[in-house]
Amino acid sequence: MNRLNDKAEEIRRSIFKMICDGGGGHIPASLSIVEILVALYYEVLNVTPETIGEPGRDRFILSKGHACVTLYAVLADLGFFDKSALDTFGRRGSILGGHPDMLKIPGVEASTGALGHGLPFGAGIALAGKMDNRDFKVFVVMGDGECQEGSVWEAAMFAAQHRLDNLCVIIDYNRLQAMDELDEIVSVSPLADKWRAFGWQVKEADGHNIKELIDVLSALPFQPQRPSMIIANTIKGKGVSFMENKPIWHYRMPNGQEMRVACNELGIDPE
Numbered sequence: 001m002n003r004l005n006d007k008a009e010e011i012r013r014s015i016f017k018m019i020c021d022g023g024g025g026h027i028p029a030s031l032s033i034v035e036i037l038v039a040l041y042y043e044v045l046n047v048t049p050e051t052i053g054e055p056g057r058d059r060f061i062l063s064k065g066h067a068c069v070t071l072y073a074v075l076a077d078l079g080f081f082d083k084s085a086l087d088t089f090g091r092r093g094s095i096l097g098g099h100p101d102m103l104k105i106p107g108v109e110a111s112t113g114a115l116g117h118g119l120p121f122g123a124g125i126a127l128a129g130k131m132d133n134r135d136f137k138v139f140v141v142m143g144d145g146e147c148q149e150g151s152v153w154e155a156a157m158f159a160a161q162h163r164l165d166n167l168c169v170i171i172d173y174n175r176l177q178a179m180d181e182l183d184e185i186v187s188v189s190p191l192a193d194k195w196r197a198f199g200w201q202v203k204e205a206d207g208h209n210i211k212e213l214i215d216v217l218s219a220l221p222f223q224p225q226r227p228s229m230i231i232a233n234t235i236k237g238k239g240v241s242f243m244e245n246k247p248i249w250h251y252r253m254p255n256g257q258e259m260r261v262a263c264n265e266l267g268i269d270p271e
């Protein structure tokens with residue numbers, strides 16, 4: 001497990017450097033999902049740069065597309081595209097923009113950014129897999145604030161009705177939404193009960209504990225004939241102390257002194 005914890009730290013450094021060098025991005029939202037993506041891509045997902053075109057591969061959809069730099073760092077590390085592309089993030093002509101583009105970036109399965117689309121898209125792919133008698137799984141990572149979108153609940157009903165037990169959603173439950181606390185905007189609690197009421201099998205996990213995440217993900221489907229939901233308890237901004245649980249940092253760049261503190265905490269050599 002040390003290897004994966006080290007990998008998570010490496011991905012955190014990559015996220016921070018990419019966004020600071022690129023001049024803008026969602027740092028805390030990206031730090032929130034590091035362990036979730038590391039658990040999925042390094043232990044669970046049956047997909048590689050060689051098999052990305054094969055119909056039987058597992059699918060991953062990052063529905064909270066504003067956290068795309070985490071996905072970029074992981075995909076580059078696994079060789080889906082050259083790591084040098086990370087240095088171009090946010091620049092004119094780069095394949096790596098502020099939201100992921102499936103037509104430009106090898107390994108990206110869905111263009112996302114407009115919240116509420118990843119689950120409907122994933123549910124459609126999961127149904128197609130069932131109809132084609134394939135045994136791949138579809139994983140969707142969503143934000144907790146994203147659960148306010150009506151399209152999420154339409155897809156939730158659809159997935160339960162079609163018994164999509166090849167579909168797993170992981171909610172990044174950091175309890176913040178953009179610039180405020182989720183409960184101060186439109187509360188989604190009790191989150192687990194809501195999903196259960198829609199016919200989903202729900203488990204909770206510490207979203208920063210890679211072993212716990214892998215254990216839960218290894219138990220899929222949680223119940224045959226039902227879609228699975230993992231509510232991952234997370235901290236928005238995890239790893240940079242002054243950003244943790246602070247909504248103001250949703251889309252904000254650190255100044256010189258803040259940059260030095262963050263680099264020190266993440267183990268980045270300040271140049």
Ligand SMILES: Cc1ncc(C[n+]2csc(CCOP(=O)(O)OP(=O)(O)O)c2C)c(N)n1
Nearest residue numbers: 029066113114115143144145146176177178
């Ligand atoms: C349909 C839509 N409405 C609004 C936005 C603007 N937006 C970008 S990130 C964000 C916050 C989403 O909250 P949450 O899903 O909890 O993500 P987190 O705060 O953890 O990053 C919003 C509202 C968007 N991207 N898409």
